[in-house]
Amino acid sequence: MIVFLAGCNLFYPTQIGFQNATGSYTFLEIKIGPVDYTTTLSPGGSTGFFSIPAGTYTLYTRGSNGILFSWPVQQSIASGYTYTLVFFLNNTSINYSTNISMTK
Numbered sequence: 660m661i662v663f664l665a666g667c668n669l670f671y672p673t674q675i676g677f678q679n680a681t682g683s684y685t686f687l688e689i690k691i692g693p694v695d696y697t698t699t700l701s702p703g704g705s706t707g708f709f710s711i712p713a714g715t716y717t718l719y720t721r722g723s724n725g726i727l728f729s730w731p732v733q734q735s736i737a738s739g740y741t742y743t744l745v746f747f748l749n750n751t752s753i754n755y756s757t758n759i760s761m762t763k
């Protein structure tokens with residue numbers, strides 16, 4: 660019974676979404692694994708959720724300067740969870756945090 664409960668996440672979809680909490684930076688592209696969001700994400704904006712397979716991925720972003728940036732730390736995505744990557748400014752550098760919740 661415990662094994663079944665621990666494994667039930669495998670039956671739920673895994674999703675990812677993006678939120679631009681920078682207040683002043685515009686994203687032209689956000690790519691992680693098979694998800695390639697190419698609609699402009701303005702400051703204060705957010706996306707819907709996209710299905711994504713479990714795995715470890717490199718995050719890429721392209722801003723209004725046109726440069727595709729590869730983030731140095733890979734993001735792990737586990738089955739059955741919903742992830743929101745929240746981009747924010749820390750002084751003058753852009754960072755992101757990951758909010759994780761169970762898929763319902």
